[in-house]
Amino acid sequence: MPAAPPAIPHDTVIRLENLDKVYQSGEEVAVHAVRTVSLSIRKGEFVAIMGASGSGKSTLMNMIGCLDRPSGGQYWLDGESVGSLNKNELSRVRNQRLGFVFQGFNLLSRTSALENVELPLLYSTHTLSRKQLHDQALQALERVGLSARAGHHPSQLSGGQQQRVAIARALVNHPALLLADEPTGNLDTHTSLEIMQIFQELNRKGMTILMVTHEPDIAQYCRRQIVMRDGRILRDEPVAAPLDAAEALRRWSRPHEEDAEAGA
């Protein structure tokens, strides 16, 4: 395993070095989705990746999420070079070090919230008893304020609640990095704020979060913004004055049913 260059501080979670992704489909012209992207993200950062569709942000996200392999360049996750890992090792990395939150929630239907959260634990290398599974999943649900709804199926939950279950699922294995792909894309503004509040709180407690979004006002709640265009990083800068989602929710005049629950 190639070690990270000595210049990199040890609290670096993600280190990309000239990462490339070329899609070659049949006789067609190769699509260069990501071009020589170099990037490093340190522990405890809250980063938004922005860009128009086709800018390569999703491809970059997939490679960072170990769902896709780069065509060139190097990628260290938590000090481990990921580019050379085989399929099973990538599965283990996804299971142990990464948590995913998707735009469409991607919960298993007709499966209770608790069981959805248990899912990553089932695939973890160490075998847990049913009680341990149950307890750890419930703890994760508690962190997103949904332990009271543990037995509900996704169809019985609102969109915001479903996304919170998905966040709990992403957190349950105590990952080094939380990856969110348009987590607020399917949610209304108020619910989006609730999700951002959860993210901010997790980040405050030390969780590193990388989020893809195309909504500039959502990106304002992050602490660093990376803007991509044509597979390259166009801008990479800290957010001058990150907004506070909790503050924004307090100012929200309309009373909301979920507020009561979140407080309960």
Add this chain to the structure above:
Amino acid sequence: MNFSATWRMALRALRRNMMRTGLTMLGIIIGVAAVIAMVAIGAGAKAQVAASIEQMGQNILTILSGAARSGRVHMGWGSAPTLTKQDYAAIRQEVYGISGVTPEVRGGGIQVLCGNQNLNTTIYGVSEDYVSVRAWRLADGGNLTDADVRQAAKVAVLGHTVATNLFGGGSPLGQIVRIQNAPYEVVGVLHPKGANMMGADQDDMVLIPWTSAMIRLTGGTAFRSITVQVQHADMIEEVMAQLSALLRQRHRLREDQENDFRIHNQQDMMEMATSTAQTMTILLGAIAGVSLLVGGIGIMNIMLVSVTERTREIGVRMAVGARGRDILLQFLVEAVVLSVGGGFIGVVLGYAMAKGVSLKFGWATLVSPESVALAFLFSAAIGVFFGFYPARKAAGLDPIEALRYE
């Protein structure tokens, strides 16, 4: 991922779609039930054939007298009078390894009278060994004796049908029956055996000493056949050789001459009859096996649909760390649960069907543990075989594509 979690997951996935699960299982249920029932019917027939042959006595060799020729026409074994009283006496004295010998003098369609009752039956002239050789049991009274045979005594042992027809419920022992006008004293009554394989009533007969039969009924001096019971099954070949050598010598046959008698081994007959039943069993089983195969294809079909339907689920599982192996195992276990569950219900149903057939049609059926184990294992194998392709398809999905699948 541990096995119990995979197991629970598979059961939950199957429960989610009970209707589909039930219908898919139905294919296997019908297949397995058909196999079990068909094989049970075949095996039952085989056992019945074997039992009815067994009823004719165990380790039996029948010597048939030679065939008469009329011009170039071969008349059938037993038609020429080549087996004599002296042959019979020689067999009794010289052949070792036998536990009983009886000649057979048959008179068919002979009227038997008793008071105002009468009936037509078959009279067998036999030795005192006949009852034990042919595996009869006495219901009442005694057997013919050695002395009866030597003295050509006018005594008779009645078959069950004859006894009930002539005497109703009363005891025939000591009574006189008239056979072609000669009075015979009834000394015994046989236990009923029922119908033989061909459906003829085996109890419709009267036994008398062969000496009496020769003198009073047939008038000949030769036997149609002599039946020998061998002490042990593994001595049959040897006894056959002895009999053959003895008779050839007695009949003064040269090396190049054919036997003027025929030795019939009951074992051969048994093997022939049971092999026929065996063929039937295989045929029925094979036809039923085809339906099991169709059931397996049904499982494959449904599993393929299920993989397509759950592509996103597979993507999510992979995203949270499921390896290809975990996905493969999950779908494989689902397929095996379908097939083994179907197999189990099928075994129960097949057993019930076999019992139903026996009750309704009176056919003998035999559900052997082997056929149950085989059907069960076979259905599990079908689950693995037909589940493997869809499961591999699921395991080979690309996680990104799977997550994007609509």
